[in-house]
Amino acid sequence: MRKLVSVFLVWLALWGCAGPGQEKKQNLDFSSDQISQVINRMTDIMVNDVTNPPLASRFFSYATLAGYEVISQNDSTYQSMHEVLNKYPAITKPQDVTGYSTELSAVLAMLETAKKMQPSGVLLDSMEVKLLDSCRREGLAEEVITASLAYAQGVSKQILAYAKADKYNRISNYPRYTPIEGEGNWYPTPPAYFAPVEPYFNTVRSFTLDTCNQFKPEPPVAFSKDKNSKFFQMLQKTYEGSKNLTQEQSDIASFWDCNPFALQDNGHLQAGLKKISPGAHWLGITGIACKKAKVDFAKAMKVHTLVSISLMDGFISCWDEKFRSNRIRPETAIRKYIDPAYKPLIQTPPFPEYLSGHSTISAASAVILTHYFGDQFKYKDTIEERFGLPAREFNSFQDAAIEAGISRFYGGIHFMDAIENGRKQGLQVGEWVLHKVERKSQTLAALQQK
Numbered sequence: 001m002r003k004l005v006s007v008f009l010v011w012l013a014l015w016g017c018a019g020p021g022q023e024k025k026q027n028l029d030f031s032s033d034q035i036s037q038v039i040n041r042m043t044d045i046m047v048n049d050v051t052n053p054p055l056a057s058r059f060f061s062y063a064t065l066a067g068y069e070v071i072s073q074n075d076s077t078y079q080s081m082h083e084v085l086n087k088y089p090a091i092t093k094p095q096d097v098t099g100y101s102t103e104l105s106a107v108l109a110m111l112e113t114a115k116k117m118q119p120s121g122v123l124l125d126s127m128e129v130k131l132l133d134s135c136r137r138e139g140l141a142e143e144v145i146t147a148s149l150a151y152a153q154g155v156s157k158q159i160l161a162y163a164k165a166d167k168y169n170r171i172s173n174y175p176r177y178t179p180i181e182g183e184g185n186w187y188p189t190p191p192a193y194f195a196p197v198e199p200y201f202n203t204v205r206s207f208t209l210d211t212c213n214q215f216k217p218e219p220p221v222a223f224s225k226d227k228n229s230k231f232f233q234m235l236q237k238t239y240e241g242s243k244n245l246t247q248e249q250s251d252i253a254s255f256w257d258c259n260p261f262a263l264q265d266n267g268h269l270q271a272g273l274k275k276i277s278p279g280a281h282w283l284g285i286t287g288i289a290c291k292k293a294k295v296d297f298a299k300a301m302k303v304h305t306l307v308s309i310s311l312m313d314g315f316i317s318c319w320d321e322k323f324r325s326n327r328i329r330p331e332t333a334i335r336k337y338i339d340p341a342y343k344p345l346i347q348t349p350p351f352p353e354y355l356s357g358h359s360t361i362s363a364a365s366a367v368i369l370t371h372y373f374g375d376q377f378k379y380k381d382t383i384e385e386r387f388g389l390p391a392r393e394f395n396s397f398q399d400a401a402i403e404a405g406i407s408r409f410y411g412g413i414h415f416m417d418a419i420e421n422g423r424k425q426g427l428q429v430g431e432w433v434l435h436k437v438e439r440k441s442q443t444l445a446a447l448q449q450k
Helices: 002-014 032-049 053-074 102-117 121-138 142-164 168-173 230-243 247-255 278-293 297-325 330-337 357-373 383-387 397-410 416-438 444-448
Strands: 263-265 270-272 379-381 392-394
Touching: 032 053, 032 102, 032 121, 032 278, 032 297, 053 102, 053 142, 053 278, 053 297, 053 357, 102 121, 102 142, 102 297, 121 142, 230 330, 230 397, 230 416, 247 392, 247 397, 278 297, 278 357, 278 379, 278 383, 278 397, 297 357, 297 416, 357 397, 357 416, 392 397, 397 416
Parallel strands: none
Antiparallel strands: 263 270, 379 392
16 A cells, blocks of 8 residues: 555656746646556555445446546547447536646546545545645646536536446345355355355446346356266366466466455454455556557546446346356365365355356456457556566457456366356457447457457
């Protein structure tokens, strides 16, 4: 956390200071870095709040939509999401606000939206104050700052109303989900035996999907205790594969762990391990790509928004299947039928096994990023460095997505059919988001052959 604060303060310092009597500026140069700063701070707060992965995607989506709306209202090359996203309203531009900075307004719209949506969003107040103070030191006119904040608040208010209507707030009124008894069904796993996460997430309004089961996958391999069955063979493969890992495979599993619910069991004491969500990891990759490609602020805002939308719709699709198939986790089945002392390399997250959520949202995110940056975009993923893990290099986004999926097999928390079919679903979701927003679609066949 200290490292992130230090980086932010250095960024503020680099923006410089306006000397006495210096002519006030009407605008400042913004880049993708400012978007990444907001995403990173939102992520820190989500880690602090132990925000679950689907809900995290919801926070990111509305915050980036607020920023993108400002861009679309001031740059005709970027279309509004009205009549593009499901029930997205015509966001009105504040008529009484003039003389604002578009880029500053976009960043502030992100902050204003996240402040209201995240449980500990008040922690974003200090970032907003420092941002505006840095603008003053750089010489931005006070009236521009005031107008930009007013503009941001006007847009954010309408985005928040759109968010409120997505039905997420109704989930708390649903009956508490109780695991369904029966062999082969999912049940909470040690060490914490957490209750299931977001069992009703498929009831939330998506951004682009026609229905939550639009990309319903083929059924999972049926549970069986018969040692000659396909399921038991798959179970045995997961057991043996996760018990005999190379150092590289172990590193891959740890790099893509991204489990906000991880606990370290020290006998009589359980300590929480702070980790980011899978969606936060992919938005971090988005920031890396935008910076390396040197895209301008507006394009970076659009790419972050589409990745966020694909995350949200990917989680809705995946969670719809998870609580329909309700399949047992490898850890539970291995302990019961093969090895009572089995413990996977990474901790089993608290929800049913099929599909693999990481495989789904990674494939969807990679489709979006490949569309904007190409299929041979090489980059170094440094996202996990602040959690003590070394960076990894990739030759393409789809290579990273495939590795993210197989990491769940190495970690001992998923069967291969959940990984493979999760990837298929993610590719479909990503392509659908592009089809809805860009009115064009790439060919899935080439991606599915990877």
